[in-house]
Amino acid sequence: MSGKTFFTLWSDSAAVSAVIWLLILLIVLYVARAPAQLLLRRLGGLVYRALRLAARALLRASERVNARNREVMLVQAREHQVQRLQREFERVAAYVNRDLSGYPALNRQLSGMSAQVEEDFQHSGEVPPMPPPWVEAVNSIARIPANGDPVIGSILRNVQDMLDKSSRQVVEAYRKAAGRRHEILQRMLPLWRGMNRRLEGVEKLFAGLGERTRKIDHQVARLEAIIAGTDQVEETLKSSAVTQFFIASLLLLITVVGGIINFNLIAMPMSEMVGGASYIGPFRAADVAALMLVAMEVSVGVFLMDALRFTHLFPAVGTMEDKVRRRVMLLMLVFLTVLACIESSLGFMRNLLAADREALIQQLAGGATATSAAFQYRWLPSLAQMVLGFILPFLLAWAAIPLEMFVHSARTVIGLVAAAVLRLCALLLRLVGSLFDSVSKLLVVLYDTLISPMLLGERWLRGLRAGHGQSHKKTTA
């Protein structure tokens, strides 16, 4: 039975058939109204609740990610802060070892100077000999008038002369003693100055120590805040991690570009070393070797930076005994220099090969050997390539610092992004759930709208029945 035959089952007229089918549909819908609407409501509710559950689960996952992220961030910050503190203490230790190790000697010097100054002071305090007490009595006798007696006059003159002589001797002795005291005081002057200088040095030393102590106090306060894990610290760390992530990404991008330049510089001449006809899988062996050389430079750089304690990518290197670590550092520096020399020679070889190839092409084209200015100054790009080849490995070695920054900050940033995505998904699920709920309610209303003629009929019948019942009651009453 075709669709058309089925449609015109009731009548040959399509309009009549359509009306009959519509009536049948309305009756069916009216009869199935209660279960159909229940089904729609239940389905809407089911999807709504399921999606809300899923959204809640995603929110919980987001919270877990956030908590984990916070934990990792605080641990990283704590480790970093401890390292900074450790470095600060090391600086103080170096400061104390360097400057305060001379303190006992300085103390001895100051004590010696002090004893010397004290002794000199005592010497400078020595009173010069006073004129003997009998001088006054003799002076009084010498002033007695002679009264014309030549013998007495002669005696008195002798007494006077003796008195004058004695006075002169006393004055002379006094002058000598004063001179000696001045000499002693003169000698004390450089001692005082020396003591002053040394004491100023000590003052500066303690001022420096005070400065360091204040820094340590600041670092300790920060460490305490990190351990306390306050919201302010968390926000600061998040912001810092995002900033670091972008800076590190930018620096790494620059390093990658540098690496590509380096690779192109050495790939061609590398074929002269490892052969241009060999392949490792689908790649030319020369290209792989050039890439390996660049990778080795970066690796050596990473180890060097770790040995210098600029980075902490390999804890095993950082925790080595200082003597061993210094040896590793020297070894890595030697490796890096050797690699730089190899690159430099490859840079030189590159120019030679390019010149040879150019000459061959010119020869094949039947041209004479070029003698233009560009060829005369061919050594210039050759030199530039050599210098570039030597410098680039050392520059690539610094890639370890942005790499460490990137690794550390990427963990936090990825966590933050993951938490945000989870929250967004939860929001979307809630929205979709609400949409389903609303749609199911809308469908119920639509259902009633579709069968509204039947519902109107039902209401009319009920009203009629109710009216009939009331009139019947009135009659019986």
Next chain:
Amino acid sequence: MRSLTNLCAAALLLLPLACTQTGGEHARAVYVLLDVSGTYSTRLDAANPVINYLLGTLVSGDSLTLASIDSASFSERNIISQVTFDARPSVANEQKRALRKRLDAFLADLHPSAHTDVSGAVLQAAQYLHESGAGHRYILIFSDLEQDLPKGYVRKAHVSLSGTKVVAMDVTKLHSDNVNPQLYLDRLAYWKNAVTTDGGEWQVVNDMNHLDRVFHD
């Protein structure tokens, strides 16, 4: 256990060496056939830019063979020069110079042949290329493709040309072709059929500016 670990480490270190392949599927082998018969020998200058192009583009590991097509071409005697370029580019450049010098000497002392044995030359080329084991194989034919075998010579043997691209370069039109172009078209169709039957790929390049397409397709 420790020796096993050492063995594994050694195996890992040697893995790249084991995977290293010289020439092979990455290498290109080109066999250039130069028709020195009376009808074409004056046109051989057309081969010069192509050979120069090849010397400029072929790299270490690739090989280039120059051979002549004369009255009896299925012979090693017809090989003018054969070289596989050294792994070191500087040495490869020297080889290219030497090859160019030998070709110049050959062209300077050219003796046109009375007959043209194209089939024998293609057979010889196919054999050589097959032995080279190169991943990309090309036979470039500078000829009018007019086969003219001496009496008693038979060229019914078939050598597989699978994986080989046979390119007819600068196929000149003979006087008879001018009279009846169908002869020219029939000749090209004959060689196309012969090459494709033996598993090869056939191409005709008369414009040297389109040479890139031959090696980049």
